[in-house]
Amino acid sequence: MLLKRLLPILFLAGISTTVFADQSVTLHSPDGNVQLGLLHRSNGDLTYRVFYKGKTVVAPSGLGMRLKSPELSLSKFDLLGIDSSVTDETWKPVWGEVSQIRNNYKQLLVKLADRSGSGIQLEIIFKVYNDGVGFRYSFPQQAKLNHFIIGEELTQFAMSGDHKAFWIPGDYDTNEYPYYTTNLSGVDATGGGAAQEIHAKTFFDKSAVQTPLMLKSADGLYINIHEAALVNYPAMNLVVDKNTFTLNSHLVPDAVGNKAYLQAPAVTPWRTIVVSDKAGEVLTSKLILNLNDPSKIEETSWIKPMKYVGVWWEMHVGRSSWDYSGGQVGSQQATKVPHGANTANVKRYIDFAAKHGFSGVLVEGWNTGWEDWFGQWKEDVFDFVTPYPDFDVKELKQYAANKGVKIIMHHETSGSVTNYERWMDTAYRFMKKFGYDAVKTGYVGRIIPRGEHHDGQWMIKHYERVAQKTASYKIMVNMHESVRLTGLHRTYPNWIASEAARGNEFNAWSVGNPPEHETILPFTRLMGGPMDYTPGIFKIKMSHYNPEKKEQVHTTLAKQLALYVTMYSPLQMAADLPENYEAKPDALQFIKDVAADWDETKVLDAEPGDYILMARKAKGADQWFMGAITDENSRGLGADLSFLDEGKVYQAIIYRDADNADWKNNPEAYTIEKKLVNKNSVLGLKLAPGGGAAISMIPLTAEQQLQMKKEIKALPKSKKKK
Ligand code: NOJ
Ligand code: CA
Numbered sequence: 001m002l003l004k005r006l007l008p009i010l011f012l013a014g015i016s017t018t019v020f021a022d023q024s025v026t027l028h029s030p031d032g033n034v035q036l037g038l039l040h041r042s043n044g045d046l047t048y049r050v051f052y053k054g055k056t057v058v059a060p061s062g063l064g065m066r067l068k069s070p071e072l073s074l075s076k077f078d079l080l081g082i083d084s085s086v087t088d089e090t091w092k093p094v095w096g097e098v099s100q101i102r103n104n105y106k107q108l109l110v111k112l113a114d115r116s117g118s119g120i121q122l123e124i125i126f127k128v129y130n131d132g133v134g135f136r137y138s139f140p141q142q143a144k145l146n147h148f149i150i151g152e153e154l155t156q157f158a159m160s161g162d163h164k165a166f167w168i169p170g171d172y173d174t175n176e177y178p179y180y181t182t183n184l185s186g187v188d189a190t191g192g193g194a195a196q197e198i199h200a201k202t203f204f205d206k207s208a209v210q211t212p213l214m215l216k217s218a219d220g221l222y223i224n225i226h227e228a229a230l231v232n233y234p235a236m237n238l239v240v241d242k243n244t245f246t247l248n249s250h251l252v253p254d255a256v257g258n259k260a261y262l263q264a265p266a267v268t269p270w271r272t273i274v275v276s277d278k279a280g281e282v283l284t285s286k287l288i289l290n291l292n293d294p295s296k297i298e299e300t301s302w303i304k305p306m307k308y309v310g311v312w313w314e315m316h317v318g319r320s321s322w323d324y325s326g327g328q329v330g331s332q333q334a335t336k337v338p339h340g341a342n343t344a345n346v347k348r349y350i351d352f353a354a355k356h357g358f359s360g361v362l363v364e365g366w367n368t369g370w371e372d373w374f375g376q377w378k379e380d381v382f383d384f385v386t387p388y389p390d391f392d393v394k395e396l397k398q399y400a401a402n403k404g405v406k407i408i409m410h411h412e413t414s415g416s417v418t419n420y421e422r423w424m425d426t427a428y429r430f431m432k433k434f435g436y437d438a439v440k441t442g443y444v445g446r447i448i449p450r451g452e453h454h455d456g457q458w459m460i461k462h463y464e465r466v467a468q469k470t471a472s473y474k475i476m477v478n479m480h481e482s483v484r485l486t487g488l489h490r491t492y493p494n495w496i497a498s499e500a501a502r503g504n505e506f507n508a509w510s511v512g513n514p515p516e517h518e519t520i521l522p523f524t525r526l527m528g529g530p531m532d533y534t535p536g537i538f539k540i541k542m543s544h545y546n547p548e549k550k551e552q553v554h555t556t557l558a559k560q561l562a563l564y565v566t567m568y569s570p571l572q573m574a575a576d577l578p579e580n581y582e583a584k585p586d587a588l589q590f591i592k593d594v595a596a597d598w599d600e601t602k603v604l605d606a607e608p609g610d611y612i613l614m615a616r617k618a619k620g621a622d623q624w625f626m627g628a629i630t631d632e633n634s635r636g637l638g639a640d641l642s643f644l645d646e647g648k649v650y651q652a653i654i655y656r657d658a659d660n661a662d663w664k665n666n667p668e669a670y671t672i673e674k675k676l677v678n679k680n681s682v683l684g685l686k687l688a689p690g691g692g693a694a695i696s697m698i699p700l701t702a703e704q705q706l707q708m709k710k711e712i713k714a715l716p717k718s719k720k721k722k
Helices: 279-283 343-356 392-404 417-433 455-472 517-523 557-566 576-580 585-593 700-707 709-715
Strands: 023-028 036-039 046-052 055-062 065-068 072-074 077-091 101-114 121-129 132-139 149-152 157-160 166-167 181-185 209-210 213-216 220-228 235-240 246-251 260-263 269-274 307-310 360-363 406-412 438-443 478-479 495-498 571-573 598-607 613-618 624-630 635-638 650-657 670-677 682-687 692-699
Touching: 023 077, 023 101, 036 101, 036 121, 036 132, 055 269, 149 181, 149 246, 157 406, 166 209, 209 576, 220 279, 220 406, 235 260, 246 455, 269 279, 279 438, 279 517, 307 343, 343 576, 392 406, 392 478, 392 682, 406 417, 417 438, 417 455, 438 613, 455 478, 517 598, 517 613, 517 624, 557 585, 557 613, 557 624, 557 650, 557 692, 576 585, 585 650, 585 670, 585 692, 598 635, 613 635, 624 682, 650 682
Parallel strands: 307 360, 307 571, 360 406, 406 438, 438 478, 478 495
Antiparallel strands: 023 036, 036 046, 046 055, 055 157, 065 072, 065 149, 077 101, 101 121, 121 132, 132 269, 149 260, 157 246, 166 181, 166 213, 209 235, 213 220, 220 269, 235 246, 598 613, 613 624, 624 692, 635 682, 650 670, 650 692
């Protein structure tokens, strides 16, 4: 690591509390585009501001902390000194959207003392990158502060205007909301919005929103505000001041209203501001990952990105039940359906996985407790080791092993986390004994310990414990209903995905996700890490399962394919039923071919809420995959293929919406075309309303090149002038 002194120490230690002149400091990103300004006023106020290419990203904004114990506001400071450094290093993620990540930033470490005379010291560390700014508070070891309780963090993000915002309501327990698009002055999350289908939500302020918050300014800046390395601290919501467009941090409280219990030395998560004048550069930003600690797991060969299927969607569409007795979750109806996780049915999925090259089969509803869990706030529900009588765990172990497939364990905790903590070791040992090396956890319902919240400090520590403990058993974990991600998968790469947003499953049993949903998620939830969105639904309308059902997936089939590229996850489900795939083997081929781990990612074009066009190169293979998705509007996009290798000819297979397709009336109509392309080609893609296109590009073999000489000759020799 290159560490060098940038500036001399600007202020000498031990400045007295007497009034002195305002002092300011400026720091530019390595490329000069991002500028951070700090201003320390003679009255003790400290503010920061951020510019991008001269435009205001964050106007002067306050910093500080309100402590509850000792009771004290840390908001007026004496400046003790500033240290500076530069870092430029490159690291390789265990898995990811790219194979190498450059971590290049300039840093200021600002040393402060409380001006009120408590003797308490605080540091704020700022890192300025080419793609934005991260900062965190640090309480060094000190004589005057040991144990303390945070009452509120006083961080502000003052926006320069009434930006367009892509937001979900602030909440202590859930992020499974559809997105709202309004200006900041129009944020109104009264009652937590219209989403009545979310089981446990805790609305607290109609002006509050969650992060990652995506913003677009009238002067063309794309701004994303979130946090990185959320450890031992609650998640941050933002309360919008609609007159000044200032976003005020609001931490998730615990059962008695406190925000965080810390002991010096302690640090907060990083507050992150990603900025660019190109939307695509927000999607490729690695700032949040760079702000997380390197992997704590040394030997990582057992961590494997994968595609999987599951005894899962059939429960969501109401064909079978998690519950052995056939009761349906949340339904008052007496209608019973078969138990899904029975040995014969699981074997059917294992056969399907083996035949089509899927490595995993998730099985939900295999264990006792499902008959008595939903909405009860009951402590001892599941023990995570007792199968229902029709699920033969030994036989399935053997069967899966013979077929070279891994069963993925499911632990629904029902929010009873004290119970899960008691069972974790036993449950993971059980998994190892029966050959499981991945688990999907879930936290549906209100949390026990009662009064704690999904996104509070107690649960943040729980998720980290799960990541650590599963790692100690060499188990990969995919958490549903967890807190939104903050890049911690760099530190715990076995934490291979989370849901923590409104997944595809909502389309099966609620008003669902509007067609724009998947064009917003990469700019919001996925900024913090991969999402188990569970794409790949081919039977779009739920009337297929029950003529009375009006629910449907709000995309075309082709768009479901494109999501494997646009919705990043190293754990990708092919979520639909085997029979629905077997009815369309030509479309299934794309899901079979597409990679789950990548060497390169290129965003060719994107606009949050409207469309995304992305290309990715498979890890360790000369294969490119492209995904294009649109909102409810049809649109044409041009994919410039200049990222392809010079001199190579690729076979492109284009899975697109049929000319008469649309998400509402004709969602399953698709067309598959083959074309030869090279780096001079521009592929015109026409997307239906709510539609998409998925494209695989694989270089021709020498033999194919001989056979297709004529077609190759017809390819463009150089880029057409635009
Ligand atoms: C909600 C999860 O998101 C879903 O995937 C799971 O099937 C149910 N909970 C039951 O645990
Ligand atoms: Ca969920």
